[in-house]
Amino acid sequence: MMSDLVVRAEGLRKRFGKTQALDGVDLAMRRGTVLGVLGPNGAGKTTAVRVLATLLRPDAGHAEVAGIDVLREPQRVRRRIGLTGQYASVDEDLTGTQNLVLIGQLLDLTTRDAKRRAAELLDWFDLAEAAGRPAKTYSGGMRRRLDLAASLVGHPEVIFLDEPTTGLDPAKREDMWGVVRTQVAQGASVLLTTQYLEEADALADDILVIDKGRVIAHDSPDGLKRRVGGLTLRVRPVDPARVPDVLRVLDAVAAPGTNASADTAAGARRGAVSVPVAGDAALDTAVPALRRAGVEVTELALHLPSLDEVFHALTEGGLTATKQEELV
Amino acid sequence: MTAPTLDVPLRAAGGGDLDHPRGGPIAALARHSVALARRSLIKTIRTPEALIDVTLQPVIFLLIFTYLFGGAISGGDRHAYLQFLLPGMLAQSLAMGGIALGQNLNADIDKGVFDRFRSLPVARSAPLVGAVAADIVRYLTVCLVMLGFGTVMGFRVETGLVPAIAAVALSIGFGLCFCWISVWVGMLVRTPGAVQGVMFLLVFPLAFGSNVYVQTDTLPGWLQGFVQVNPITPLVATIRGLTVGGPVAAHLTTTLIWMAGLLVVFVPLALRAYARRA
Numbered sequence: 001m002m003s004d005l006v007v008r009a010e011g012l013r014k015r016f017g018k019t020q021a022l023d024g025v026d027l028a029m030r031r032g033t034v035l036g037v038l039g040p041n042g043a044g045k046t047t048a049v050r051v052l053a054t055l056l057r058p059d060a061g062h063a064e065v066a067g068i069d070v071l072r073e074p075q076r077v078r079r080r081i082g083l084t085g086q087y088a089s090v091d092e093d094l095t096g097t098q099n100l101v102l103i104g105q106l107l108d109l110t111t112r113d114a115k116r117r118a119a120e121l122l123d124w125f126d127l128a129e130a131a132g133r134p135a136k137t138y139s140g141g142m143r144r145r146l147d148l149a150a151s152l153v154g155h156p157e158v159i160f161l162d163e164p165t166t167g168l169d170p171a172k173r174e175d176m177w178g179v180v181r182t183q184v185a186q187g188a189s190v191l192l193t194t195q196y197l198e199e200a201d202a203l204a205d206d207i208l209v210i211d212k213g214r215v216i217a218h219d220s221p222d223g224l225k226r227r228v229g230g231l232t233l234r235v236r237p238v239d240p241a242r243v244p245d246v247l248r249v250l251d252a253v254a255a256p257g258t259n260a261s262a263d264t265a266a267g268a269r270r271g272a273v274s275v276p277v278a279g280d281a282a283l284d285t286a287v288p289a290l291r292r293a294g295v296e297v298t299e300l301a302l303h304l305p306s307l308d309e310v311f312h313a314l315t316e317g318g319l320t321a322t323k324q325e326e327l328v
Numbered sequence: 329m330t331a332p333t334l335d336v337p338l339r340a341a342g343g344g345d346l347d348h349p350r351g352g353p354i355a356a357l358a359r360h361s362v363a364l365a366r367r368s369l370i371k372t373i374r375t376p377e378a379l380i381d382v383t384l385q386p387v388i389f390l391l392i393f394t395y396l397f398g399g400a401i402s403g404g405d406r407h408a409y410l411q412f413l414l415p416g417m418l419a420q421s422l423a424m425g426g427i428a429l430g431q432n433l434n435a436d437i438d439k440g441v442f443d444r445f446r447s448l449p450v451a452r453s454a455p456l457v458g459a460v461a462a463d464i465v466r467y468l469t470v471c472l473v474m475l476g477f478g479t480v481m482g483f484r485v486e487t488g489l490v491p492a493i494a495a496v497a498l499s500i501g502f503g504l505c506f507c508w509i510s511v512w513v514g515m516l517v518r519t520p521g522a523v524q525g526v527m528f529l530l531v532f533p534l535a536f537g538s539n540v541y542v543q544t545d546t547l548p549g550w551l552q553g554f555v556q557v558n559p560i561t562p563l564v565a566t567i568r569g570l571t572v573g574g575p576v577a578a579h580l581t582t583t584l585i586w587m588a589g590l591l592v593v594f595v596p597l598a599l600r601a602y603a604r605r606a
Binding site for chain 1: 346347349350356359360363364366367370371375439441443444445446450454
């Protein structure tokens, strides 16, 4: 079972001056999966990636990547990883081809193979036309693509992506997601930090939530959602004037101790009613009751809470408080 | 984006495998340093204005000291002063020529590029060794510009082609050793501007408190003491001997000892500072 883990860390601690960037982080990533590391700015995500990618020695703790001790044999680890940092780490004065050929040479490819690999990657990332231009003439999105290409030159077993889509527009972001999925399909494992919950939801098999240098949750996206809140039933009547009737109907199926409420949260479309429910059996009661009340609906759906809600619940002390209560 | 073909074999490089670089660690260091030196050279070629400190600047110094101060210093014989000054000027320009390297590395190190190098299986020292190796081109440039422009001004090599080539080779060698101070400073301070500030503080006393501009015996005794222990002094004396004539052997020995000393002290300091900076 342990050999199935391609990244494993225990008790990672790192202090910078007064800041405890990592305060005992445990982490595990299964081979062939995407692990999303979520957390607010300054939570310790980048520090964790830098430790795992052999760029930073932790003050304490143990880490293995591809079964190799990161602290004892960093060079062996480096042959098996690819890293794309928060900012694009391409050399602006070098052309796209020169950037990738240099990486290939440093990975001990022959010059001929390094050139072939560079051409192949530039082609894949739609950079073939810009291959001969210095990277400083590239747009932000092109630099990101070149940067990601650079981390793939050596066919890495484990790919670390530190906020790979920060600052990209939605279409470019989805391109990037496609790249990640392809890499995983080809057998790589990807550890990805992000501030976008949507991104973690779309890509990650498992999610690790870090806050203030500590892991506050590690679960599948659905598991996380279930842990923080139960199912929600949402109903939107065709006629917004029927909202009070819907409220009355849904109150009857509410989970114990809860009430139906009109969606008034910031950003929510008006005119819908949500209610926490104990299980999907609530539908069996709610649908006939709505029919009987003569309410026509445009939306009727059972939701897990969004990762946004989960994230806020976790990082604003919600889960920590629950855990402390359990400990008492 | 279409799916990649990935037809390039993994780790194709003849004989190497995932855990053993081709040809062993020394060959790997040499290979990686050459690849990284090539990167530095491409950057130099893309920004020719970065060569001003090894082209225009030494020429201006040469003009000022020959035509403005030369007459006064030498009692009217400007040609004799040029013959005396140029070898010294060459040594000073080499010491100053290394400053840019520390500045460039300082500017580079906090960018993502160095993170990428550090995440690759190359020797820790390769990025620094590569950058230093690429500086050979700058030192060769300064030698050719000084000798070429000096010739136009009336400087003449009085020894022969072989000693002159030896002088150039020694100059480049000294530049490669001296620049490790700049590399070290570049790893320590926070901004490229600070590298320049610190290095000027070091290089100016060494350049002026030497035998570059005036005969040592015209100086007060305490200053003569400093000149005697200044590494620039034996270098200047050797270059003079190899280009315009004079004793060489003793000065050359002292220069080579200094060069070895600079390497022994500042290469480890620079590498350690680099590792810490990371």
